[in-house]
Amino acid sequence: MKGFIEFICGLCKQTYRMGKKKKAAKEVEGPVLGRPGNAVKIGIVGLPNVGKSTLFNILSGMSVPAENYSFCTIDPTSAKVPLPDPRFHELVEIFHPKKRYPATLTVHDIAGLVRGAHEGAGLGNEFLSNIAATDGIFHVVRAFGDKRIEHVDGDVDPIRDLDTISSELRLKDLQICNAQYEKMSKLAGRTNDKQQLFEVALLEKVINHLENEQDVKSGKWVSEEVDILNTYNLFSAKPVTYLVNVSKKAWLKKGAKWVKPIKKWVKANSKGSKIIPFSAKFEQEYADIQDPEEKAAFLAEHDVPSHFEKIIWAGYKTLSLIHFFTVGTDEVKCWTVRKGTKAPQAAGTIHSDFEKGFICAKTMAYEDFIESGATEAACKANGTYRQEGRNYVTKDGDIFHFAFNS
Numbered sequence: 001m002k003g004f005i006e007f008i009c010g011l012c013k014q015t016y017r018m019g020k021k022k023k024a025a026k027e028v029e030g031p032v033l034g035r036p037g038n039a040v041k042i043g044i045v046g047l048p049n050v051g052k053s054t055l056f057n058i059l060s061g062m063s064v065p066a067e068n069y070s071f072c073t074i075d076p077t078s079a080k081v082p083l084p085d086p087r088f089h090e091l092v093e094i095f096h097p098k099k100r101y102p103a104t105l106t107v108h109d110i111a112g113l114v115r116g117a118h119e120g121a122g123l124g125n126e127f128l129s130n131i132a133a134t135d136g137i138f139h140v141v142r143a144f145g146d147k148r149i150e151h152v153d154g155d156v157d158p159i160r161d162l163d164t165i166s167s168e169l170r171l172k173d174l175q176i177c178n179a180q181y182e183k184m185s186k187l188a189g190r191t192n193d194k195q196q197l198f199e200v201a202l203l204e205k206v207i208n209h210l211e212n213e214q215d216v217k218s219g220k221w222v223s224e225e226v227d228i229l230n231t232y233n234l235f236s237a238k239p240v241t242y243l244v245n246v247s248k249k250a251w252l253k254k255g256a257k258w259v260k261p262i263k264k265w266v267k268a269n270s271k272g273s274k275i276i277p278f279s280a281k282f283e284q285e286y287a288d289i290q291d292p293e294e295k296a297a298f299l300a301e302h303d304v305p306s307h308f309e310k311i312i313w314a315g316y317k318t319l320s321l322i323h324f325f326t327v328g329t330d331e332v333k334c335w336t337v338r339k340g341t342k343a344p345q346a347a348g349t350i351h352s353d354f355e356k357g358f359i360c361a362k363t364m365a366y367e368d369f370i371e372s373g374a375t376e377a378a379c380k381a382n383g384t385y386r387q388e389g390r391n392y393v394t395k396d397g398d399i400f401h402f403a404f405n406s
Contacts, residue, residue, distance in 0.1 A: 159261060
């Protein structure tokens with residue numbers, strides 16, 4: 001287990017440091033749909049026989065239970081996967097804490113969807129209820145041919161499959177919104193309550209958007225509208241990462257005929273969504289290798305990468321999430337919040353009392369801490385250890401000590 005963690009850490013340290021040299025990503029502007037918390041949940045979605053369970057099995061194999069780690073397989077279809085954040089592992093090496101808690105991604109292997117799922121076809125009701133419990137979606141798209149693996153619609157056509165699932169999610173949202181509209185419009189007809197009238201108008205806007213075959217997440221919504229939409233927990237409002245499952249042969253040749261048309265479809269129908277090609281068969285072979293040196297040799301021999309680290313990180317990035325840390329000899333913990341979260345709300349992620357009684361946040365950036373010799377005293381001496389108030393916006397990599405009234 002130790003060797004595995006060190007291997008993952010080693011792989012991602014270089015990636016992280018190279019990424020820091022690139023231009024910083026544009027900050028999220030405007031209100032964002034959804035309310036993911038510190039426990040992030042992603043559902044693996046797709047038609048039957050597209051590679052969902054293979055992907056899940058590899059991810060759940062990464063969630064090996066071990067002392068001082070809080071991730072493990074929850075049940076046969078759910079697992080907590082540790083996020084390979086090199087900063088966390090470096091902080092663990094510095095403090096040697098009794099307990100350590102990395103950020104985790106809870107992944108759900110959701111039953112395969114078929115046409116008509118919004119009306120209960122196949123396992124539609126189970127499928128949709130499971131998606132409702134997630135913050136985002138990994139949409140696995142089959143882009144490989146294999147006569148031994150039957151396709152539910154007879155032949156392989158990723159564009160048709162993409163249309164099927166996206167349509168089913170929108171149709172279910174239409175059911176939800178139409179039912180809510182019928183209820184709210186009756187109430188609004190007997191009142192001058194501005195909030196109820198506002199909600200009815202919003203529902204009309206959303207229904208029109210969905211009937212025009214547009215996902216809720218593609219709409220332009222103001223903050224007041226987002227607050228209401230978040231209470232509906234709509235399916236097409238959830239961010240999607242498209243995982244294009246190609247054959248091992250295509251992966252080794254670094255090309256697959258379906259990737260380009262899939263990118264074109266996503267650009268037209270889910271603008272801004274991430275697309276990650278991968279080969280479940282190749283990744284399974286890679287995951288089956290236990291020795292870190294042999295894993296590295298396997299990648300070098302085939303001259304192609306593993307994309308599992310990229311897939312895990314994508315689940316976070318589509319949700320506009322960042323991390324802050326709390327550190328000490330007792331415990332090092334990585335916490336997850338949305339970009340733009342202010343210090344009191346970040347403190348509330350740890351405990352509601354921290355937010356209620358918030359006084360200030362004593363903080364230093366991870367980079368400043370490392371560059372100062374990994375000591376708080378050095379950060380205080382060079383002015384990079386700061387005391388921030390209620391309006392401070394949490395930055396990715398902040399190391400926090402919160403002061404609060406109990």
